[in-house]
Amino acid sequence: MESPLIREALLLEQGIQALSDLLGPEWHVTPRPNKSKVFDAALEVKADGDSAFTQLLVEATQAVPPRFVMERLVPKVQLLREVNHYTNLLVIAPWISSQARELLRQNGIAYLDLTGNVGIRVSRPAIIIHTVGAEKAPRSAPRETSRTTLAGPKAGRLVRLLAEVRPPHRATDLHVASGLSFPYVSRLLDTLEDQLLIRRNGRIITDVDWVQLLRARAQETSLLSHGSYRGVLAPNGVPALLQQMPQLSMQYVDGLSVTGSYAAQRFVQVAVGGQLMLYVAPWLDANDVVDELGLLPVADGADVLLLNEPDAFVRTGAEFVDGVQYVAPSQAVLDCLAGPGRMPAEGEALLDFMEQRPKEWRRATQNSGKPRSVQH
Structure with missing residues (x-):
């Protein structure tokens, strides 16, 4: 060595x-x-x-x-x-x-x-x-001060909490709210402090640069990594599919959540349409989802992507709009920024919206993230 x-x-x-x-x-x-x-x-x-x-x-x-x-x-x-x-x-x-x-x-x-x-x-x-060279650290490059990075589902939980809940924060509270081990939370907070994404006064987190935090997290992830999704076709189109989804049994209504472009378009309109991306909860089988919704397997030209839900926390703060579950804005931003094509631009537009109207999505406590229903 x-x-x-x-x-x-x-x-x-x-x-x-x-x-x-x-x-x-x-x-x-x-x-x-x-x-x-x-x-x-x-x-x-x-x-x-x-x-x-x-x-x-x-x-x-x-x-x-x-x-x-x-x-x-x-x-x-x-x-x-x-x-x-x-x-x-x-x-x-x-x-x-x-x-x-x-x-x-x-x-x-x-x-x-x-x-x-x-x-x-x-x-x-x-x-x-x-x-300009590499935007992501090569595998051969030494990690910055701490081996704990913003990659992986566990980091996603802590990033969401820090972005959505207004400071101050204590590591013990974040440990309880996230369900993550206290040593892991402490190590990741050290990493975030090194990157100036959080600031602490003693043991209390007093400030979170949540915009850069979400961007930094997205840089460490890929929404459509190999084997993480399945492409299918909605024979009657995506709008008809969204109208059909509330009529499913409760296990499907609760287990399917919209992310990506359609989740961002609830708040900002960069473009119309796009692929409908649905997180599929682990208690659902993707083949059963395809059958229940009458979707068609295709090799190319999919207008619906069924994503394997990496962590139940992606549904934290979700909203039911007209009977369809949509992920919270912070999760939609992360997925758009880490997605292909025009999705990063949609993520940036949603970030701008969130900066201008923080009271509409940021919370005062760490225990108010259950899905709620909104009717249009």
Whole structure:
């Protein structure tokens, strides 16, 4: 197993080589003696035939969570600018998230990751490089500070609670309301704090950036992962199917919930129609659902997708509208953002609606998420 020093040296070597390749053969990237113990390396960058050069002080790190940017890197670059306006800070890492990259740009800190995310802007000599690499962390990239991520059904429960219920929160209350183990809740909250998605005062969560939290969760999931759904055709069309669903027996009415485009269209209208996506509860058999609704199995051209319900929590906060169950707005946003085609745009539109009218969907307590009935 490689030691931290070896990993850092390899990361520096790969980062310097990547920077040299981006600049091209007419530029020289030369390591210089590093007199400071605050930074990992010092580089001189200079073009052929130009006496001007810039110095880049390098921070090489295996992970760049947003909290690390704000608490470690920003104070460093502020101190650096007080000493020398012509020296710049460059962060090199295996991978840098979109949120961390945005914070680095806002604070004038250059960055380069090994997947191709690069943002470097130097005034003299003039260097402007902006490239986009991986939006998701490669499997080979080290996880940020904690191994607990926003992937998986358990994380979905906690994200929904944090988004839907107004703070303050305590970890013990979230543990009880979610049904998740207290150690897991604590680890995930640590991850969210590192990503600046929550803020705590002692043990109390005082603020939740629920918009970015929902986006971050969606980035870790895929609504239509392999084997998670079945495509079928409604012979009389989706509107007729929605009118038919309330006439089913109670086990089907309770076990089928609309998500995706049709759930978003209750609140916003980006486009009309789309595929009807139905979560199928585990007590229902998909073949029985197909028979009960008179659906036709098809290889292509499905207008109805039957999704395997990953967790009963997706029905928390659901509403019955004219006898049909629709997932809560926060669940619809997550599914749209993690869906194909135009669905992410529908998710963003729904997020805008939720930002403008939070009182219509956010709750004051963690115990009021049972499905309710709405008649139109």
